[in-house]
Amino acid sequence: xxxxxxxxxxxxxxxxxxxxxxxxxxxxxxxxxxxxxxxxxxxxxxxxxxxxxxxxxxxxxxxxxxxxxxxxxxxxxxxxxxxxxxxxxxxxxxxxxxxxxxxxxxxxxxxxxxxxxxxxxxxxxxxxxxxxxxxxxxxxxxxxxxxxxxxxxxxxxxxxxxxxxxxxxxxxxxxxxxxxxxxxxxxxxxxxxxxxxxxxxxxxxxxxxxxxxxxxxxxxxxxxxxxxxxxxxxxxxxxxxxxxxxxxxxxxxxxxxxxxxxxxxxxxxxxxxxxxxxxxxxxxxxxxxxxxxxxxxxxxxxxxxxxxxxxxxxxxxxxxxxxxxxxxxxxxxxxxxxxxxxxxxxxxxxxxxxxxxxxxxx
Numbered sequence: 001x002x003x004x005x006x007x008x009x010x011x012x013x014x015x016x017x018x019x020x021x022x023x024x025x026x027x028x029x030x031x032x033x034x035x036x037x038x039x040x041x042x043x044x045x046x047x048x049x050x051x052x053x054x055x056x057x058x059x060x061x062x063x064x065x066x067x068x069x070x071x072x073x074x075x076x077x078x079x080x081x082x083x084x085x086x087x088x089x090x091x092x093x094x095x096x097x098x099x100x101x102x103x104x105x106x107x108x109x110x111x112x113x114x115x116x117x118x119x120x121x122x123x124x125x126x127x128x129x130x131x132x133x134x135x136x137x138x139x140x141x142x143x144x145x146x147x148x149x150x151x152x153x154x155x156x157x158x159x160x161x162x163x164x165x166x167x168x169x170x171x172x173x174x175x176x177x178x179x180x181x182x183x184x185x186x187x188x189x190x191x192x193x194x195x196x197x198x199x200x201x202x203x204x205x206x207x208x209x210x211x212x213x214x215x216x217x218x219x220x221x222x223x224x225x226x227x228x229x230x231x232x233x234x235x236x237x238x239x240x241x242x243x244x245x246x247x248x249x250x251x252x253x254x255x256x257x258x259x260x261x262x263x264x265x266x267x268x269x270x271x272x273x274x275x276x277x278x279x280x281x282x283x284x285x286x287x288x289x290x291x292x293x294x295x296x297x298x299x300x301x302x303x304x305x306x307x308x309x310x311x312x313x314x315x316x317x318x319x320x321x322x323x324x325x326x327x328x329x330x331x332x333x334x335x336x337x338x339x340x341x342x343x344x345x346x347x348x349x350x351x352x353x354x355x356x357x358x359x360x361x362x
Contacts, residue, residue: 001019001020004019004031004033004042005017005019007042007096007098007104008033008035008040008042008106010089010090010096010104011040011087011088011089011090011096011106012035012038012040012087012106013035014035014036014038015036016034016035016036017033017034017035018033018034019031019032019033019034019042020032022041027046027049027234028043028044028045028046028234029043029044029046030042030043031043032109033106038108039108039109039111040087040106040107040108040109041106041107041108041109042104042105042106043104043105043106043107044102044103044104045095045102045103045104045105045234047101047102047103049150050149050150050234052147052149053095053097053103054093054095055147055149056147056149056234057086057093057094057095057105058094058147059146059147059149059233059236059237060084060086060094060233060234060236061086061094062141062143062146063138063141063146063208063233063236064083064084064085064086064233066137066138066141066142067082067083067134067137067138068083070137071083080108080110080111081110081111081112081113081228081229082228082229083229084107084108084110084229084231084233085107085108086105086106086107087105087106087107087108089106110219110228110229110231112221112222113219113220113221113222113228114219114220114221114222114224115215115216115217115218115219115220115231116215116216116218116220116224117215117216118215119215119252119272120272121271121272121274121275122275123215124215124252124253124272124275124276124279125275125276125278125279126218126220126227126279127213127215127218127227127248127252127276127279128248128275128276128277128278128279128280128281128282128283129227129279129280129282129283130218130227130229130230130279130283131210131213131218131230131244131248131280131284132279132280132281132282132283132284132285133283133284134210134230135207135208135209135210135241135244135284135287136283136284136286136287138207138208139207139208139287141208145206145208145238146208146236146237146238147237148237148238149234149235149236149237150211150235150237153211153235153237153239154209154211154239154240154243154247154303154306155196156192156193156195156196156302156305156306157193157196159306159309159310159313160189160192160193160309162313163185163309163312163313166313166316166317167182167316169316169317170316171316171317171318172315172316172317172318172319174315174316174331175316177331178312178315178316178331178334181308181312181334181335181338182312184338185305185308185309185312188305192301192302192305192306194298195240195242195243195295195302198291198295199240203291204240204291204292204295205240205289205292206238206239206240207238207239207240207241208236208237208238209236209237209238209239209240209241209243209244210230210233210235210236210244211235211236211237211239211243211244211247212232212234212235212247213244213245213247213248214247214248214251214252215248215251215252217230217231217232218230218231219231240292240295240299241284241288241292241296241299242292242295242296242298242299242302243299243302243303244299245277245280245296245299245300246296246298246299246300246301246302246303246304247303248276249268249272249273249276249299249300249303249304249344250300250303250304250307250337250340252269252272252276253268253269253270253272253273253276253300254266254267254268254269254340255267255268255269256336256339256340257336258333258336258337259329259332259333259336260332260336261332261336263335263336263339266336266339266340266343267339267340267343268300268340268343268344268347268351270347270350270351270354273300273351273354274354274358277296277354277355277358278358278362280296281293281355281358281359281362282362285359285362293355293359294355296355297348297351297352297354297355300344300351301341301344301345301348304337304340304341304344305337305341307333307337308334308337308338308341311330311331311333311334311337312330312331312334314330315330315331315334
């Protein structure tokens with residue numbers, strides 16, 4: 001903790017500094033720092049994943065600065081709770097690199113806030129509103145596109161190229177047991193690459209995306225009733241809105257678990273799909289094109305397909321990317337995601353109808 005206090009002092013000074021662990025994040029290490037009564041979040045940035053920390057921090061600074069300007073225009077009073085506030089280090093940079101090569105950042109702690117791990121239709125609608133407003137506020141951000149912090153993160157053509165290389169190499173010798181699933185992936189490959197084709201034709205724009213649209217990345221007030229702000233901005237970068245929309249549906253609108261071994265439990269939750277869509281279109285419809293709205297439901301299929309491909313790729317490679325709990329964990333994940341995809345395919349006309357009807361009323 002003494003070392004952490006010294007890190008905090010690279011950003012702010014104070015007579016009394018206290019640091020304690022905060023949460024159990026999957027990527028960055030987080031701590032809560034108390035400096036003369038003011039609370040901060042201190043994070044060690046995982047630079048094995050986020051390899052260009054200066055650009056990462058510049059992305060977040062651009063996004064938060066623009067959101068602040070939008071909130072000021074609206075006359076919002078408690079801006080300190082409505083958007084993350086990065087604290088510059090004493091050298092003016094928005095990060096500090098220690099003698100071991102670790103990167104650190106500091107930001108204000110959002111007071112009287114909470115997040116959720118489970119979902120309900122009511123919560124899904126509010127989450128949809130939050131991410132829709134987030135994208136809407138950033139639709140006119142000046143300065144050109146953000147830095148692509150993880151290149152081709154949601155590029156299906158790129159993901160399939162990597163997948164096919166893994167099938168070809170068969171490093172872990174697992175191809176025979178998954179050949180049927182490989183065939184199912186290839187049957188859908190052309191359809192799933194349509195967004196990249198539409199983009200090259202100038203029909204599908206890239207926007208400022210969050211790229212991790214889970215319910216727990218939205219902070220609510222302590223009563224859980226009012227949205228405060230969107231957090232976890234490390235993966236904010238250019239992308240298609242259908243990807244952000246689909247990523248929430250893949251995780252939030254699943255009646256089962258991401259790695260459910262009881263596949264009968266895995267299916268698309270249509271009430272959650274409808275509620276999130278309702279909230280999202282309420283705040284995002286104003287800046288979306290017809291093509292973007294027409295492809296929202298497809299985005300749910302796309303991101304579920306993409307995650308099937310990513311899990312199976314790692315299984316073929318010998319489990320070198322995702323943490324696993326058992327030797328078959330990535331295969332179980334792949335099968336569960338594929339079952340969810342099949343459920344979405346079966347219900348796609350209903351999902352598309354919901355989007356169209358909600359587009360008309362929002």
